[in-house]
Structure formats: C-alpha cells, structure tokens
Amino acid sequence: MTNAEDPLLLDIQLCFALYSASLQMTKLYKPLLNEISLTYPQYVTMLSLWETDGVTVGALGKRLFLDSGTLTPLLKRLEAASLVTRTRNAKDERQVMIRLTLKGRALKQKAACIPQQVGARGGLSISEFLTLRKTLKKLRAALAA
Template sequence: MPSRSLSADEALLLDNQVCFALYSASLAMTKLYKPLLDELGLTYPQYLVMLVLWEGDGLMVSELGQRLSLDSGTLTPLLKRLEAAGLVSRMRAVEDERRVHIHLTAAGRRLKQRAARVPGCVLAASQCSLPELLQLTRDLRTLRERLTA
C-alpha cells in the first residue's frame, strides 16, 4: 500500500492525533485499574512501585525513580505512604546515608499473590489476545523510547 501524507485538515482531526489516542486510552485504562487496585489498597503509582519491587527487592530510591521515570520529590511521599501501610520499609545505607534502600515487608510480599489477578483482568477487558497485547506494549515502549531519545 503506498504511503501518503495527510492534508492539513486531516492532520488536525482529533481522531488522527496519536496524543489523543494515548490520552483517551490512558483514561480508560485508569478507569479499569481503579477498582482492581482499590481491592489491594493501592493507588496506580503505588502499584507501579510494588511491581518494580516484586521484580527485585531492596532497590535504592534513585533506581526506583529511574525505572518509573519519577523524581524523588514525587517518589518519597509515595514511599512514605507505602511504608505507613506496612508494605515497604525504607533503610538508609550505612556507608552513605543519602542512599535509601526500599525493602518489601512480609505484607508487601504477600500482596503480590492478591495482585496476580490484575493482569488477567486487564487482558480480558482489552479483548486482545495475549500476543496482541504484548505487541502493543512493545510498540508503546518503542514510541516512548523514540520520544525521549
């Protein structure tokens, strides 16, 4: 199929805006996740932190921030709330007190079992096959990397 350019009018149609497609999909995804995460007692950003810690416990705050694209000003209050909920503990490194390690508590590790149903619910709601959803995730990650390069 030959490629073509959009006319000026077509380029300005809302339905042709990748930003709006991402934005509206993000709103729909947030709406889907809310009741699932409410059952876990987590907000969406807290869920993302827990996902990273379930992959590898004991990360430094700076490593979490890099992984989630969050600065310490955003991450620190979020971690304090997770600590108050008994899901993580924050420990300053002995060799350098500026470095703070985040560790899952027993309750934080147990929460992983309850959270295991979330991806399946998202897959079912998407009405995509698993390969389709994984490809979409890869495509979006590639787009993000290109936009931030």
C-alpha cells in the first residue's frame, strides 16, 4: 500500500480537521473572552440566554449539547459572577430556571464586537462561511441521529 492509499493518514481524517480547527478557534476566542471574563463554554451559554432568557437547565443543555453534569458547574460559576440566577420553577420544582441578571444582560453590549473580530480572522468569504456552517450543522444532525 502506498502512502497515498493509507486510510489512516492523519491529514485525510475529517475528525482531525474538525478537532484542529476547533482548537484554533478556541485559541482565537480566548483573549477576546478574557476581556469580558468568560470561558468559551460560558460564552456560548450566555449567547443562548441572550437569545432566549428564562429557560430550564434541561432546555439549555439540549440547546448547547451539554449534559447537566457539565452545565451545572458552569451555571454555578456564572451565578457566582452575578450574570445569571438559578431558581426552582414554582410550577414544577424538579426544574431549575435560568435567568439573566441585569449584569448578565449588560454584558451582551461588551460581547457584541466578538463575532465580527472572529469573522475577520477566519479567512472565509461570507458565502464560504455560510456554506461551512450549513454543512457542519448537517454533519452534527447526522451524527446525532
């Protein structure tokens, strides 16, 4: 078998392309998120809450593809930073509701420039970006099925 025929070459693995791109994306976000005192998982949590405030932990976990074992400590840290509150649902005490605080809502303004800064470094046209995002969502859905 020639090197070109080897199915285990690292550079032809989709998983490695996704993994290494994700590492680079996280490195790009880190200094931007440090300015607003968030980690990347906290940032995507806040993005989701800025989109839809007042959700259950379960709904938030589903939206972010995170289990409660990962999400609960993250939410505790956001609560300690006074960005969110966690309260039991009065109608169903098994559910914990997550709501933004005034400080959490105000942070949205500080974060507003981050997507543009990241996009400027991405090296993709708008069309390429939209195609890539659509393809990755399709891949994610297929893998989850």
